[in-house]
Amino acid sequence: MVTVAFAGQEKSTIADENGRWEIILDPMEASGEGRNLVISAENKKVISDVLVGEVxxxxxxxxxxxxxxAVPDIKALETRAKNIRSFEVDRTVALSEAEDVMGKWSDDVPKSAVAFSFAYFxxxxxxxxxxxxxxxxxxxSIEAWMPKDMTEQFGYFDTIMKxxxxxxxxxxxxxxxxxxSSDRSNEDDIFLRRQPNILYNxxxxxxxxxxxxxxxxxQGERNTRYISGVPKVNKDxxxxxxxxxxxxxxxxxxxxSRYRKQWNNEDMYFMVVMLPGYGxxxxxxxxxxxxxxxxxxxxxxRESQLKASELPKVSVINTIDxxxxxxxxxxxxLPIGQRLGLEAAKKTLGKEIITDGPILERVERQKRSLIIHxxxxxxxKTxxxxxxxxFWITDESLQWKPAKAKVKGRTVVLKSKEIKNPLYVRYAFSGKPDVNLVNGADLPAYPFRTDTGDE
Structure with a gap:
C-alpha cells in the first residue's frame, strides 16, 4: 500500500509486483506556496517545497x-524572476527505451535562454x-528524438533505423x-547526439x-541540409x-501526435519555434x-514547420523578423521567449492577449495588381x-520579381512594372528576408507563398 498526501488530498494505491505504482491527484489551484508532498509505504519520504503551476x-x-x-538581455531578467523552477535532463543516450531519467529539480531558473525567458513571460x-x-x-535532428516505432509510419526512418x-x-x-560516464570527449559527445532515436530513449x-x-x-537546423530526401552518406x-x-x-x-500518445494526453499543447533568418x-x-x-x-x-499548425493545439511562433x-x-x-510566453498564456490559460502577427487570409487578383487580404x-502597418x-510576384513564367507594395486598410496591394498579369506571390520566402510588415502589437506577418511549385 502506497499513500500520497499533498495540499489537503490523500490517495492510496497498491504497488505491483515490480514495485511500480501511480497515483493521480485531483486538479488543484496554482500556488506559489511551497508545501510538503508526503509518500508513505513501509517507510516515509517527504518532498518539500512543492509548488503547483504550469509545467x-x-x-x-x-x-x-x-x-x-550568452544573452545579456535575458540574463538581466534573472533578478526579477520568481516562482520558476527547473529540471535539466542529463545529456545522454540509450540503445533501448529507458525507464529512468537523470536530473533533479532546482529552484534556479532554467539554464537555457529561450526556456528561461519563456518561463519568465x-x-x-x-x-x-x-x-x-x-x-x-x-x-x-528530429530523428534523434523519434521513438523507434515511428519506423512504421516513415519508410526513410525505417531504413535509417535498420x-x-x-x-x-x-x-x-x-x-x-x-x-x-562523464569523462567524454567533444568528439564522443557529437557522435552520441547525432544518432537517430537514442536521445528519445x-x-x-x-x-x-x-x-x-x-x-x-x-529544432530544425540539422534537417536543413537538403531540400528533399535523405542523401547517400559516407563515413565523413x-x-x-x-x-x-x-x-x-x-x-x-x-x-x-506520437508524443501525445506517449503522454496519453490529446490536450498536450505544442509550440514550435520557427527557424529565424539565416543567409x-x-x-x-x-x-x-x-x-x-x-x-x-x-x-x-519554415513552410514545413507551419504544417504543424494544421493540428489542433499547436502554435508556430513567428521569428521571420x-x-x-x-x-x-x-x-x-528575448523576443522568442516573450512570444512563447504570451502564446502559452493565451492558448492554455485563456488570457486575452494579441500573440500573432498578420496571417494570409486570401489573395485577390485585380487587373495588374494582387491584393493580399x-x-x-x-x-x-510597417x-x-x-x-x-x-514581397515577390510572378506570372506564368515563374520569373519572380520584387513587388512594389502599399498598405491599404487590412490589405497590401502589390504591383510590378515587369509583371503585367501577376498570378502568384511569395512573402518573406527566403533565407534572411528583409521584412517590416506588422500589426498593431508590432508582431511580424507570417511568411507564405501561393504557388505550389518546387522551385
Missing amino acids: WICSGQSNMQMSVD LEKAGDVPVGIIQSSWGSS DFDADTVSQNRITKILEK AMMKPLAPYAVKGLVWY NWFHKVSGMKEYGDVLKAWV KGTVENPKIDPNDPTSQSWAWM LGDVENIHPKDK YANVDIL ADGKSPKG
Whole structure:
C-alpha cells in the first residue's frame, strides 16, 4: 500500500509486483506556496517545497540549449524572476527505451535562454508558477528524438533505423562512450547526439507521463541540409542521414501526435519555434542570396514547420523578423521567449492577449495588381513607416520579381512594372528576408507563398 498526501488530498494505491505504482491527484489551484508532498509505504519520504503551476518541456537542439549567460538581455531578467523552477535532463543516450531519467529539480531558473525567458513571460502573464523540464542537445535532428516505432509510419526512418541497428561498430562505440560516464570527449559527445532515436530513449521517453501542459520545440537546423530526401552518406558525412526540409513537416506532425500518445494526453499543447533568418543555403548550394525567394534556403523549412499548425493545439511562433545572416546561433532570443510566453498564456490559460502577427487570409487578383487580404489584424502597418518589404510576384513564367507594395486598410496591394498579369506571390520566402510588415502589437506577418511549385 502506497499513500500520497499533498495540499489537503490523500490517495492510496497498491504497488505491483515490480514495485511500480501511480497515483493521480485531483486538479488543484496554482500556488506559489511551497508545501510538503508526503509518500508513505513501509517507510516515509517527504518532498518539500512543492509548488503547483504550469509545467512545460523545452526541447530541441543548440538554439534551445543556448545559455542564459550568452544573452545579456535575458540574463538581466534573472533578478526579477520568481516562482520558476527547473529540471535539466542529463545529456545522454540509450540503445533501448529507458525507464529512468537523470536530473533533479532546482529552484534556479532554467539554464537555457529561450526556456528561461519563456518561463519568465508566462509567469508574468499568467500569474502562475512555472516549471521547466529542459531536455535539449545541440546539433540533434528530429530523428534523434523519434521513438523507434515511428519506423512504421516513415519508410526513410525505417531504413535509417535498420542501418543503425546493423551497425555494430557504432553500437559498440556508443556502449564504450557511455561506460566512460562523464569523462567524454567533444568528439564522443557529437557522435552520441547525432544518432537517430537514442536521445528519445534516454532523454524524453522516461519523462512520460509527468503531468505537463505542453512542449516547446526549437529544432530544425540539422534537417536543413537538403531540400528533399535523405542523401547517400559516407563515413565523413554520416550525420546527414536525416529528412530533408520538404519532408520535415509531415514528420513533425506525426511526431506531435506520437508524443501525445506517449503522454496519453490529446490536450498536450505544442509550440514550435520557427527557424529565424539565416543567409546560408543547403549542402549542395551553400552560397545564396539571402533575399532571393527561389534559393534553396530555410524558407522551405519554415513552410514545413507551419504544417504543424494544421493540428489542433499547436502554435508556430513567428521569428521571420529575427536571426542573423551569418550566425546560425543568433542572440536575439528575448523576443522568442516573450512570444512563447504570451502564446502559452493565451492558448492554455485563456488570457486575452494579441500573440500573432498578420496571417494570409486570401489573395485577390485585380487587373495588374494582387491584393493580399490579412486576418488577425487590428491595424496593418510597417515597423519603420516605410513601404512593405519582402514581397515577390510572378506570372506564368515563374520569373519572380520584387513587388512594389502599399498598405491599404487590412490589405497590401502589390504591383510590378515587369509583371503585367501577376498570378502568384511569395512573402518573406527566403533565407534572411528583409521584412517590416506588422500589426498593431508590432508582431511580424507570417511568411507564405501561393504557388505550389518546387522551385
